[in-house]
Amino acid sequence: DGGITQSPKYLFRKEGQNVTLSCEQNLNHDAMYWYRQDPGQGLRLIYYSQIVNDFQKGDIAEGYSVSREKKESFPLTVTSAQKNPTAFYLCASSARTGPNQPQHFGDGTRLSIL
């Protein structure tokens, strides 16, 4: 079945460590997104990419980095510069065939600090 796969489901980070969250989609979508969700809050956009080899900062990009070398993949790196990384991270993708196309989400990665 087509969908979005995020891994790992749970991730623990030590102080000063960079960690990378994986996001892979087989929906043939051009656009991909990373969101952060804190407890009891809505989703906030970290980075997004509309085509391969291009991406833009969202509302809370500081302390994060991304790459988009392949259409199917949009990994997110949480760097040591992100001082409060504990959150639920959601990856999404959408078609660019029309503005009514919904974003489809993965199951998320929960990141915690050791």
Add this chain to the structure above:
Amino acid sequence: AQKITQTQPGMFVQEKEAVTLDCTYDTSDQSYGLFWYKQPSSGEMIFLIYQGSYDEQNATEGRYSLNFQKARKSANLVISASQLGDSAMYFCAMRENNSGGSNYKLTFGKGTLLTVNP
């Protein structure tokens, strides 16, 4: 200022009854879209329904319908015949057309936690 406001942090409904979840939005765009998502306790986000700003009819998808009042800038979600499995967080989101129509970013509200009682 918040672009999406969901004023109900929590709502309770009896099984088989209908419930309305409120959403108001703020935009200066003429062309925009409104989405509702469901997030169960497991965490995944499930797309429910979409309403375009130029759509003349209110959107419906099975037991979900959208009460779209453009002049009031509200897009309330109505769930009919509630089921126990409807218990979840519900998020309203808006896509604005502020980048020439090619930017499909969404702005989310803070959500409403719906609990369906047996």
